[in-house]
Amino acid sequence: MFGRVPKKSDNTKFYEVLGVPKSASQDELKKAYKKAAIKNHPDKGGDPEKFKELAHAYEVLSDPEKRDIYDQYGEDALKEGMGGGGSSHNPFDIFESFFGGGAFGGGGSSRGRRQKRGEDVVHALKVSLEELYNGTAKKLSLSRNAICSKCKGKGSKSGAFSRCYGCQGTGMKITTRQIGLGMIQQMQHVCPECRGSGEMISDRDRCPQCKGNKVTQEKKVLEVHIEKGMRGGQKITFEGQADEAPDTITGDIVFVLEQKKHPKFDRKFGDDLYVDHNLSLTEALCGFQFALTHLDGRQLLIKSNPGEVIKPGQYKAINDEGMPHHQRPFMKGKLVIQFHVIFPESGVFSPEQCRKIESILPMRPSKHLTDMELDDCEETTLHDVSAEEVKRRKERQHRHREAYDEDDDDDESAPRVQCAQQ
């Protein structure tokens, strides 16, 4: 192809399009293009063909190498590949590279049509509480569409394509149908032949690497840095790393952290860590000490103060042993311990032991009943109620309430009628 001298063809048209003399300087070219492109921009009601022509003319003449070829041999020489591809550039890209996409203050109205934004790809990423506490990096291998390296996303060997005849290159098809007297409905839909690209590539010219798809599958390894103190639901974004497509701004890959449940620690209220600990009754009354393994493997010695009594369900906290603050990991939340007291089983104390305990523990608050007072009382029997039963009864009451609430009576303090339970 490069062996023969191309025949001379018209080499003045581009200058005429831009309205400059052949001797025009780069500066004059720039000014001329700028003025004409704004005037003819399709967003301003200009002629799209004229706009394209301007972009193409400027693209060639602003490149000294291409301008040289054009001056010597004309447009056909560029088409034959001497200038490297030539005419397939998107005219809106050229315009935007010039004006930065916001030429009309609208912030890329042309972008909306020509350069659509690709979709973001969102992945859930499971992380342990240890990983969120200590920070870590995870290498993840993903496969994505990448612009074909062989054809640079053109889909064809020559870089050329012809206009899709299904849609005349617009990518959209409009069908009209009569829906009533004098009423016509217009429907616009994506052209099925070119799938909206507006282009067709002949079978012989198809790029062998991507088979004309313009993109190929690519394996990519991303290193996701999980910083100390990050939390579940937080997003880590890799900008412009999602599937590539021609004339498309590549979307982002977004990882959404999902914290796995921890068997021991629970993160609550920002950066506080909660942990449950069981104490025997003796420990609760007489003191305790134990080692707690933290999320970074450190052993924390946890002990009661002398003479301290721990009540069932009581909370105690250690400052600065909670989760690190994200981005300020030297600051940490609290580590809160909730104590549960395990009482001895019934029947483990003999009557003598009970008397001993009674002699040590504080006196009962309830006064001793006299025989007279006892005579006035009715005998009762205490039954065991399991936690499950309490839950069942609560749910049953809840259902009752809902049934009542539907009848609009909203007075919470009014006594509820319970079902008779026999």
Ligand SMILES: [Zn+2]
């Ligand atoms: Zn290709």
Ligand SMILES: [Zn+2]
């Ligand atoms: Zn089409």
